[in-house]
Amino acid sequence: MTPVVSVRELELAFGERRLWDGLSFDLARGEFLAVLGPNGTGKTSLLRILLGLLEPTAGTVEVAGRAPKASRARVGYVPQQHAFDRDLPLRGRDLVRFGLDGNRWGIGRLGREGHARIERALDDVGATGYADAPVGRLSGGEQQRLRVAQALVSEPKLLLADEPLLSLDLSYQAVITGLFDEHRRRAGTPVVFVTHDVNPVLSIVDRVLYLAPGRWAIGTPDTVMTSETLSELYGTEVDVLRVRGRIVVVGTPDDQHVHHIDDGHGH
Amino acid sequence: MFVELLGEHFVHTALLAGAVVAVISGAIGIFVVARGASFAVHAISELGFTGAAGALVLGFDAVVGMIVGSLAVGLVLGLLSLRGRERDSSIGAVLSFGLGVGVLFLFLYQGYATEATNLLFGSIVGVSDAQLRNLTIVALIVAVGLIALYRPLLFSSVDPDVAAARGVPLRALSVAIFLLLALTTAEAIQVVGVLLVLTLVITPAAAAQRLTVRPGLAIVLSIAIALVATEGGILLSLAQPWPTSFFISSISFAAYLLARIVEAARDRRRSQPVEPRRRRTASTEAPTSEASAAASTAINE
Numbered sequence: 001m002t003p004v005v006s007v008r009e010l011e012l013a014f015g016e017r018r019l020w021d022g023l024s025f026d027l028a029r030g031e032f033l034a035v036l037g038p039n040g041t042g043k044t045s046l047l048r049i050l051l052g053l054l055e056p057t058a059g060t061v062e063v064a065g066r067a068p069k070a071s072r073a074r075v076g077y078v079p080q081q082h083a084f085d086r087d088l089p090l091r092g093r094d095l096v097r098f099g100l101d102g103n104r105w106g107i108g109r110l111g112r113e114g115h116a117r118i119e120r121a122l123d124d125v126g127a128t129g130y131a132d133a134p135v136g137r138l139s140g141g142e143q144q145r146l147r148v149a150q151a152l153v154s155e156p157k158l159l160l161a162d163e164p165l166l167s168l169d170l171s172y173q174a175v176i177t178g179l180f181d182e183h184r185r186r187a188g189t190p191v192v193f194v195t196h197d198v199n200p201v202l203s204i205v206d207r208v209l210y211l212a213p214g215r216w217a218i219g220t221p222d223t224v225m226t227s228e229t230l231s232e233l234y235g236t237e238v239d240v241l242r243v244r245g246r247i248v249v250v251g252t253p254d255d256q257h258v259h260h261i262d263d264g265h266g267h
Numbered sequence: 268m269f270v271e272l273l274g275e276h277f278v279h280t281a282l283l284a285g286a287v288v289a290v291i292s293g294a295i296g297i298f299v300v301a302r303g304a305s306f307a308v309h310a311i312s313e314l315g316f317t318g319a320a321g322a323l324v325l326g327f328d329a330v331v332g333m334i335v336g337s338l339a340v341g342l343v344l345g346l347l348s349l350r351g352r353e354r355d356s357s358i359g360a361v362l363s364f365g366l367g368v369g370v371l372f373l374f375l376y377q378g379y380a381t382e383a384t385n386l387l388f389g390s391i392v393g394v395s396d397a398q399l400r401n402l403t404i405v406a407l408i409v410a411v412g413l414i415a416l417y418r419p420l421l422f423s424s425v426d427p428d429v430a431a432a433r434g435v436p437l438r439a440l441s442v443a444i445f446l447l448l449a450l451t452t453a454e455a456i457q458v459v460g461v462l463l464v465l466t467l468v469i470t471p472a473a474a475a476q477r478l479t480v481r482p483g484l485a486i487v488l489s490i491a492i493a494l495v496a497t498e499g500g501i502l503l504s505l506a507q508p509w510p511t512s513f514f515i516s517s518i519s520f521a522a523y524l525l526a527r528i529v530e531a532a533r534d535r536r537r538s539q540p541v542e543p544r545r546r547r548t549a550s551t552e553a554p555t556s557e558a559s560a561a562a563s564t565a566i567n568e
Contacts, residue, residue, distance in 0.1 A: 051432045069434075077432040088301060089476040089485035090425055102422035103433045105415055107483075134480040150429065160432075
């Protein structure tokens, strides 16, 4: 079966700083890929490349068999959180509606089917109760659930999420990850899920793409999230511990804030 | 006296011109406020003044100069499509320079000073039939533009990241909204003057968005407030011969105050406890910093 996403020999550099090169992977229908790694390693940039908003330095990307730009309207995207203006005249359901027809010209009338899809998306994320409240007055978690509804409402062929669990409490982390999981199983939509913590999605993740400074690794959590692989990626002793079904990473160079600020360089 | 004036042709023209300008000012205001671009309105209007003063010096029609000046600034601001603080400071810099040039033009202009005063403070009761026709044509352009761009404009104004991801052309829309804003501003200047454009373009929108959370209804309310302020202001200035702009800005401001009171009363009545915003919490797993990531040596696969 042809992959939904095909990434070949991708290289990304900003000036002198090369984030990664030779990055290649495919995403099959229904696959759940978690993108992990410290800040500044190009996790968000990878999503922007998949959206066609950023040109890679080298390499090719195909989404649903076409250039990312051409497939944009068929991709659901949950951006990193940013607060809305408190006085913004916009309801939760308006935000979700953008995902359906926000890119079309004119004022537009929402047909019965459109209304039904918005209601369903709101219901799926448990946001029906505050769908008519101004988005700027909602909590971060409530806004985030609307974001997920906005991404799902257009029945996308690919889902991209940038730290969607930030500012969610544990129960809603489970709700949101459950939604992504359910959707990819039902509709076969692969998910690229950028996160700094693999644990909330550990049970549903198929593969992990770990971006370290200048290096990367991809594979199942059991092959990537090991002391050997991460030590090799970081070029230093890193310990990956399994504690009560959770993964704890100890000893990454960026793990020692104070020390780093003191000497300014790695070891 | 007042009733007699109501039968005068120039009063009818003024009321019609006021209505035309109020409709587009109220409508575009919602987008401008959603973009946080209120200050840009001020810049566009003041540089419209510079354009008008320049036209007077060169012997052209002041209104043409004003439209050219507004459009030029609108184009630049639209192309820059800056956000937040960076935009405010650069607008401040450009605006003050442009106004300085306007002062020079006024100094060089040897004609009647009333022309300049009219630009600064408005001269709605002096609108001619030809002017009314031109105002209407420009207003139609703005209205058609706003209707055609409504959905992507709203989307990109309030949610630019996702709009871009969905293929909405942010820069083109930014240019479009600023050009439409420039035309609207050039219209509003002729009613309330350069210094009071905000009272038609921003105040009604700011009031409306406190009264409703529906974007479509907010636009309707904003138009209604702008209409009441303009028409009410013109009528009041017939009864009491003070400057029309004073009455328009007073009614507009009264609507804003009223909206805030209504909003406060509604919030108190509901007073539903809203979940407090949580800050981003650092993870226990891999807390990192940009600095340390950059400091690590780059090794390639």
